[in-house]
Amino acid sequence: MTSTAPTRPFVVQSESPALLLDGITKTYRSKAGAVDALRGVTYQFTRGSFTAVMGASGSGKSTLLQCAAGLDQPTKGMVMLGGVELGGLDEVALTKLRREQMGFVFQAYNLLGSLTVYDNVALPLRLTGRRPRREDVYRVLDQVGLEGKAKRRPAELSGGQQQRVAIARALITGPAVFFADEPTGALDSSTSRQVLTLLREATDRTGQTVVMVTHDPVAAAFADRVLFLSDGLVAGSLDHGDAARIAAAMSDLES
Template sequence: MTTTAPIHPNVHVGEPPALLLDGITKTYRSKAGAVDALRGVTYHFHRGSFTAVMGPSGSGKSTLLQCAAGLDKPTTGTVLLGGTGLHGLSEVALTKLRREQMGFVFQAYNLLPSLTVYDNVALPLRLTGKRPRRDEVHQVLDQVGLGGMARRRPAELSGGQQQRVAIARALITRPAVFFADEPTGALDSTASRQILSLLREATDRAGQTVVMVTHDPVAAAYAERVLFLSDGLVAGSLDRGTPQQIAAAMSDLER
């Protein structure tokens, strides 16, 4: 494994990274005492890159994603999204930035059951005060292979189809950074491959930056780089690893 990140081919020299974590720490305090989930993580996520974040249970990978996406505040350190510091933003400004510049896909699809597929996908635009155009909603549904299902409701779809709706909903705003937390955890292998291929296309075709937390070496192999965490620290990285190489690296961390 290596911790040296080469310049991504989609990046212009001197261009700021899509996402920068600089000295991020996160300490949770409880009656049982303090727990350090992150202990000084510094990392650049280059524009147009697809990075998988892996580590043993309790390594800090979900906390890293939450801090990077502004869903949780780091105890110390700086998060920059395209050069904008999240730490200095009000909650209103941070919410606006998340809606306009970030896309989210989680293991739970978080679709509104009372809305059609079309309206679920259009919702982020409506929340930003924009009137969604029918052609752009249908275009993103076509992109995820759901062109004929706009009028259906989530309950009428399989788990893989619901996750594709969630991806379409995240893509509709053309986010700069796309966060995915165990996006295939509840899916079978066929549906998982479809979802991971869509995330891969988001970087290859649209130049978006994808940060995906996963425990699955097969899923991680879709990424260009796997970032490994251990005990709240960056433990190394692996470029274009096979599932077997990624699994071996994880085994080394868990010893």
């Protein structure tokens, strides 16, 4: 499933990857029995790459993102972010690492309705004990096309604008790895393209590593590489594919 002649070939890096998954297994137990959401996933995300993770419902893609971001603990295996093993951290240290080294954007915007756009964006810095610089907050707002919206509250914005606030909030700390879980799932096609362009620019402009879970081949086409999961395992990858090739690969995988 791997493509040939990519238009933007990956650069082989001697430094450690931004994110490493080594033999990740995740088993959920219930009255109905054990369910293996991940079954030994090993993969490394190079620094400055944009990877889309795709698979059918139940393939393990959201579980992979949760474990990679330290939001859930794998049953077995190791997750390393920037050379730091997440499993070796206590909850305080893990929370600190997430705040300083990770950015998150989800389908639900998770904005605080009582705060202005400015204060929502500045919040991650305040949580780390840093005093937000006014120029930094306005810089990221300009970067996501929200100039003039700083004093608005989330309820006064469209869905696309609220997602841009969420992206600005994730960018303000300069995270090493940017996690996005179905970030365009609730948006129309035009607004989705704008949001995906912002994620693409996060990689191209600042060298951040983006890991995005999506079911949409159009969204996945913005990535450098698509990683396909099936039944909790890596089933293949596709470099620099367009939406048609990605959709065809998904169809082959599902059949």
